[in-house]
Amino acid sequence: MFERFADDTRKIVGFAMDEARCSGDKRLGTDHLLLGALHDPGPAGLLGVTLDQARAAAARLDRTALASIGIDAHGFERVHMPSRGKKPPFSSGARSVMEGMLRYAMDQKSRQITTANLLLSLLDREEHDPAAVLLKELGVDRAGVRRRVLSS
C-alpha cells in the first residue's frame, strides 16, 4: 500500500513516526498521524490548527490526566529522545486509518493515496480514539473540516 502513497502522504507518515518516538510512545498512534499531518501546511490550514497548538493540547491532556492520579508534571520540559532503536509499530487504530485512506482513494478511483484521504480517514475516528480526543481538545469542527476537505 505504501508505494501508492503520494509524496506528501509518505512524508506525513515519516513525521508521525518522529512524533511517536519523540514523545516516548511505543506505538505509532492515530494522534501521531494527526500531528504528522500538521507538519504539512495543507492539512494544517484545512484543520485550522498549528502543529504547536496540537502538541500543546496533547501535553495538556497528559498533564491533566497525571494530575488526576496525584502527579504534578508541570514544568517538566520535553527532552531530546534517542533516534536509535526500533521503529514503533502502528497501533491497531493507526492501521485502521491506513485502511480507511485506501478506501477513500479507491472510492475516488485515484491511483494515489493523498493527504485528503488521510484527513478524511482521521476524521472518521470515533470517541476514545487518541486522534479524536486531540481534535476535540483542539475544538476542531470535524463536520466543517470534512466539508472543506471534500471541496478542496
Add this chain to the structure above:
Amino acid sequence: METDDLSAHIHSLDPAVGLRAVGALHRLAEQVEAAQVRAARQQGWTWEQIGDALGVSRQSVHAKYRE
C-alpha cells in the same frame, strides 16, 4: 492528597482519564530515562551500571542510547 484518598480516587476515575494517565506515565518515564541516561553517561557511569540501575540489560540500554 492522602494515600488512601488517592487510592479511592483512582478507582473512581473515568477510564478516559485513567487510561490517558497510564499512557502519560509511560511517556514521562521514557523522557526521564532519556535525560537521566544522558546525565549518567556524562558523569562517567558505564552502560552496565546504568542497565543495572534501570533493571535492564547493558546491551539494551546501549543499543537505545549510544551516541
